[in-house]
Amino acid sequence: MITASTMLATIIQVLDTTIANVALPHMRGSLGAGVDQITWVLTSYIVATAIMTLPVGYLAQRFGRRNVFLWSVGGFTITSMLCGQASSLNEMVFWRMLQGVFGASLVPLSQATLLDIFPKEKLASAMGIWSVGVMVGPILGPTLGGWLTDSYSWRWVFYINVPLGVLSMIGIYLSMPDSDTSRKRFDYWGFAYLALAVATLQLLLDRGEHVDWFESLEVQLYALMAGLGLYLFVVHSATSENKFLSPALFRDRNLVAGLLFIFVMGIVLLATMALLPPFLQQWKGYTAVGAGMLMMPRGIGTMISSLLVARFLRYFDARVVMLAGISLVTYALYYMSGFTMEVSERDIIITGLLQGLGLGLVMVPTSTLAFATLSPALRNEASGLFSLARNLGSSIGVSIVMAVLSRSLWINQQELGARIQPSPDLAAALHSADSLLAMPAAITHELSRQAAEIAYVNDFYMLMLINLLAMPLVLLLSNPDRKAAKALKRASRSAAPSSPAR
Incomplete structure (x- = not known):
């Protein structure tokens, strides 16, 4: 019950990072906001979450993990309801900011809770369950948000959190034990x-x-x-x-290497998801719900590999599994770097499934190894840093690919436009005045289409290179279980009696 309750809290928080995106055009009309102004609905939530992720470890240590969890889920649920009732942009931004404040602790505390309640030999299974919630949520968000907005109202994007939050609170209250607290001066x-x-x-x-x-x-x-x-x-x-972050955190090699690795992988984690919706909706003609359904195999792949990877780790070194996952993601991005505007649904589904399978093989061993040698007393603080590193990497990745996409579109349009050379026989072939008048619009559309195709391909190729650069970072992580097994093997050999000489 405690696993289900904490993961439900995780899912509603992660879901809210993307579920509101598709509802922004509908919010503009209801709240009377401009195109630039409405983006503060997203910005306020992201910034508040980033800030309040920092003191999660201190709050859990000072007031107890269970109490912080209950207050966070309760506050997140109430502010979600208030977001749905907002009648102006100022109200919406204020409630979204508070929603981020309360929701910031849900992901790191759920990770720390699962690390504590599962025995050491089942940590990979625990991180598999946690990864499903963290990685599938952003994929389901746009699809669920689009369906709720089209079928009901954009306000239901926030109201959907209320019953889920109440269920999570009840489960946490009934199943989560009180944790030890200590008084430490806050820096x-x-x-x-x-x-x-x-x-x-x-x-x-x-x-x-x-x-x-x-x-x-x-x-x-x-x-x-x-x-x-x-x-x-x-x-x-x-x-x-008086240090804000415990120095002992940075003396743990696996945690530091895990933070660096998850930051780099975070760049790839959400960047592809940021590129595909505009590609599918603007250039392929899909609706928000249709594009979300086409991206669903990525979530299915992540779920499958996250739940099965614990079995792989019984037979293979975690770092080998991580390299296999990175290779799958790299191959999927290489495949996507050959996309054209005529790309089939089959290719989109296959690459999404491969990415999902690869990411599950990467994220679960990373989470397991990063906390493998860390003292349990530092888990609350470390899980906050782990979530922050992943989120910052994702934010940087999305910003990079969207900036490169925008710049590439402009450059490609200029270069392609300079190479246009109309045939002398073209005007003679067009018999009507309407056909002549339609020529500039048709040429502009085709230019934009080809420029976009090149820009998207360049972005996918860039993500593939970033993914390849992450491979050497895997070697920075150590596998304590493998080291212990080798030490035990050496000890058994040295303890074995030697054979008598003949």
């Missing part, structure tokens, strides 16, 4: 500096595409403040006796 300055760096970095990544990146003073200020916040945090951590 307010350390939190403030790191929160400034993380918040302004998220704002830079989220707003950059809308304001022409570093051509805008707004983005330049965000970059300056992010650098300043990080510098002040490093100096404060080096000189202060």
